[in-house]
Amino acid sequence: MRRGMIWLLGMVLSTSWALAEDPGDWQTTVQGLLADYRDAASGAADGSALRETVSVADYAARNPRCLFPDPDLKGILGGMAFRFTTDGRFGLSFGPDFLQTYRKGSTAHWTVLAHELWHFRDYLRNPQTFVQSKKDVRESVLYEMDAIHVEADFVRLLADQKRQLTSFEQFVFGSYDHDYLASVVLMLHSESQRVIFFLNRHEKELGQGPIDGPAEIQALTQMGKALVDAYAKVDKAPEIEGFGAYVDLLTFRRQWAHFVPFVLRSPETTWGQVFETYPGLAELNATITAIETRDAALWADFRRHVVAAWEEEIRATPTEAS
Numbered sequence: 001m002r003r004g005m006i007w008l009l010g011m012v013l014s015t016s017w018a019l020a021e022d023p024g025d026w027q028t029t030v031q032g033l034l035a036d037y038r039d040a041a042s043g044a045a046d047g048s049a050l051r052e053t054v055s056v057a058d059y060a061a062r063n064p065r066c067l068f069p070d071p072d073l074k075g076i077l078g079g080m081a082f083r084f085t086t087d088g089r090f091g092l093s094f095g096p097d098f099l100q101t102y103r104k105g106s107t108a109h110w111t112v113l114a115h116e117l118w119h120f121r122d123y124l125r126n127p128q129t130f131v132q133s134k135k136d137v138r139e140s141v142l143y144e145m146d147a148i149h150v151e152a153d154f155v156r157l158l159a160d161q162k163r164q165l166t167s168f169e170q171f172v173f174g175s176y177d178h179d180y181l182a183s184v185v186l187m188l189h190s191e192s193q194r195v196i197f198f199l200n201r202h203e204k205e206l207g208q209g210p211i212d213g214p215a216e217i218q219a220l221t222q223m224g225k226a227l228v229d230a231y232a233k234v235d236k237a238p239e240i241e242g243f244g245a246y247v248d249l250l251t252f253r254r255q256w257a258h259f260v261p262f263v264l265r266s267p268e269t270t271w272g273q274v275f276e277t278y279p280g281l282a283e284l285n286a287t288i289t290a291i292e293t294r295d296a297a298l299w300a301d302f303r304r305h306v307v308a309a310w311e312e313e314i315r316a317t318p319t320e321a322s
């Protein structure tokens with residue numbers, strides 16, 4: 001999903017003003033959104049992550065240079081993002097669908113904002129660490145999960161306030177209780193939380209001491225084969241179970257980019273060398289590529305339909321001002 005993706009280079013400002021004829025329009029909407037968010041989240045406990053997002057919303061409202069329109073951001077749930085550029089500019093960018101569908105009281109828009117405010121907070125806290133994390137497949141996904149957690153905290157707050165939630169927020173709320181947000185990570189970010197947590201935990205257990213690299217690669221290959229087998233058995237009907245088994249494979253392969261150099265203790269080794277030394281891993285790579293080539297469109301379509309249904313409801317939901 002575009003949300004949370006980092007947008008390098010100065011594209012933001014070069015195209016941004018084409019969004020609205022009157023640049024004041026979108027700024028009014030964004031300032032209204034930020035003020036409404038602060039009201040909605042102001043009941044959060046002192047010292048909580050949500051209180052921090054309120055402070056960041058304050059900061060953004062007082063620093064309009066940190067607010068950008070972006071005509072390329074599509075939809076509502078992926079319709080705004082925290083971004084930074086290589087020349088040191090940073091802030092929140094907003095797409096036209098997101099802005100045009102915002103009305104006071106739209107809990108879905110606030111929920112998306114809560115997530116992006118957390119990225120903004122991470123950036124403000126330590127810009128260099130945050131920027132650096134984007135170059136690491138493990139670090140960036142862990143930052144992402146933190147933001148998802150804050151987003152879910154916000155939805156719980158809305159539920160406590162007895163607000164009417166749309167199906168999207170209900171999904172977030174349900175996932176919090178049922179699977180520790182794995183379903184949200186899956187549907188909104190196309191990542192497998194269990195694979196990420198497993199590999200992250202295993203690396204921590206291994207620590208900095210000596211490692212039997214070949215044995216670790218063999219165990220990794222076995223794990224991958226088990227995921228391929230599980231996917232082969234799962235029903236390919238467009239349901240979350242099949243999508244989850246598919247994303248397990250993709251996350252697994254993305255994350256081995258972190259795991260393999262870690263266990264081999266050789267960040268300079270090329271993938272060509274790794275695959276030559278470990279043909280089982282090369283074979284697994286080819287198998288996952290073949291599955292992706294065959295099924296990517298099927299699952300992209302499934303996900304698109306789910307998100308489209310959520311967004312349709314958000315558009316149709318009457319809010320305080322309508």
Ligand SMILES: [Zn+2]
Nearest residue numbers: 003004144147
């Ligand atoms: Zn994010």
